[in-house]
Amino acid sequence: MPLPRLAVTAGEPAGIGAELLIRLAATPLAASLVAITDRQLLERAATRCGVAIELIDDDGSVQTERRPGSLRLRHTPLAVDEIPGQPDPRNARHVLDTLAEAADGCMAGRYDAVVTAPLQKSSINDAGIRFSGHTEFFAERAHAEVVMMLASPELRVALATTHLPLAAVSAAITQASLTRTLRIMHAELRAKFGIAEPRIAVLGINPHAGEGGHLGREEIDTLIPALDALRHEGMHLLGPLPADTAFVPAQRRHYDAVLAMYHDQALPVLKSEAFDRTVNLTLGLPFIRTSVDHGTALDLAGTGRADPASLIAAANMALELVARRDTRPPSPLRGEDRDEGTILPRTIK
Template sequence: MISNHRIIITPGEPAGIGPDIIIKLAQKKWPVELVVCASPKLLYDRAYQLRLPINLYFYDPNNINKNRQSSSLAIIPIKLSNPVIPGKLSKDNSKYVIKTLIKSCYECIEGRFQAIVTGPVNKYIINDAGISFTGHTELFARLTFTEKVVMMLVNEKLRVALVTTHVPLKSVPDFITKNNLYKIINILHQELKKKFSINNPAIYICGLNPHAGDKGYIGKEEIEIIIPVINELRKKGLKLIGPLPADTIFQENFLKKADVILAMYHDQGLPVLKFSGFNKSVNVTLGLPFIRTSVDHGTALEIASKGTANPESLFMAVNLAINMIEKTNE
């Protein structure tokens, strides 16, 4: 039985495996109506290449299709700029990719969808087309006028959130400020309560420097910034542990007690999570006015249209979005 909820999905880079895994997604029954924002021709062509059936019907904002047949998806059509050759990037289609993201975001802002699930994009080709783009997280924050969002990745074993996302390593310390850290920890605490039903989440926090600064001998950020913020928020009742060295915080004795690990930068936390379950993780943006989840992998151009793309991360992203919708509406 399909509920009264809808999820909008963007396939991402048209020359990559995004369309492949969307076609595979359509082969399953889902408890919510899934609506893809994409080129119908792209999906029909890719389904033909994969030798899988697909039936697309136009999305009706006034009527949820509760009798969806197998291999069918609702669609909001977006026209491609150029014909797509699987595995071959085209700068011209970067505008198409951004259009799908903007349209989907505005549909969520208007309340017609409870969540957005995004497929993999190629940031290089988008920027090479002259479009400034650092990632979905930053784009959706800008479009929704959200001052601060938090990127978190989730798999069956752990959750890892980030203080900084797609910034050069040399710039990371500039973003580790009391104000920034205070806001991020608060968002993380509130969103885990609201969207994951964790009453008082245990947030384990990494130090920035090796050995968490070693009492100031290997950096002062822990003493001057991280510890004061932790102490202040503890007084408000937040369950915070740290700062702990990043090379020990992922041990089992910590992980079994932690609801989330907060890493200071991208490559401090995500290599561990992806090693523990690559292609079995989901990217979540916390702090937006709607739910957003995403796959944990890239465009995999070399296998586009070959039939070998693994859709598991997309399935997990959809399932997590459904669970978050349910938790939010409890």
């Protein structure tokens, strides 16, 4: 049976991405791994990790098995050799070229999914190229509206806003943007995770979800009207909920995913519990994209000691999503854990 083809990008050449990719290739993962990066970068990373690696130029042919340590390659040359821990803006175009090949290859059917190692946004911007992250790059490349979600085995969290200063968050959240985000979440929880009737918990923006307007009116003026309109469409939405109690264990059984209003509202909870098992996904793309949930770890680059657990988790989740896409109709998740008789109350009236 043909193995799924996963395009894997190495991210920032001066970071830990290439070393993580080498560690991933050394596992018995049942996938055709296609590295999109520079050959010599991988060879140097393998030497630093003390891992024997077999690099095979990718010809697009079908693989039915893969030996641990073997890795197919789409050679994308660096502009200059990397210096571990010291990003060089001259390699910014290399990084973007690898992302373009991965995205275009998925949309053309050459790859079943893309898995990305971390990159250094500042280095790309230092090269004079406007760039805010993987998520935004893939959205623009695919002409798609997307949502960032991070998922561990225990918790899924999506973001209403991503990489914004906190002072800009409230103005960025509108009824229209919330409606768009929740529709994407709802559709992708059904399509990608096989949840027939997704239950989504929506966090408030303000402390105590606004305390009836005493701590801010965003919940009353923006969140509640948007949620009520979507409830009339049949969506199962809880909230707006106070963020400080929404993640307690007793509450989690009532929802399948959480929509947080801003980056640091919910991600610290997720990462503190499952940093090495959390995967970043981009919802709304016409292809599957997963990633690590951490950065380039420049202080570890070149040591061969970086932990590959998150990249391995991202590759495994990509395979699960590919399998579900190809073989499984939507069905309820953990049906025995659902409690349809208890609905978390809205705090705002």
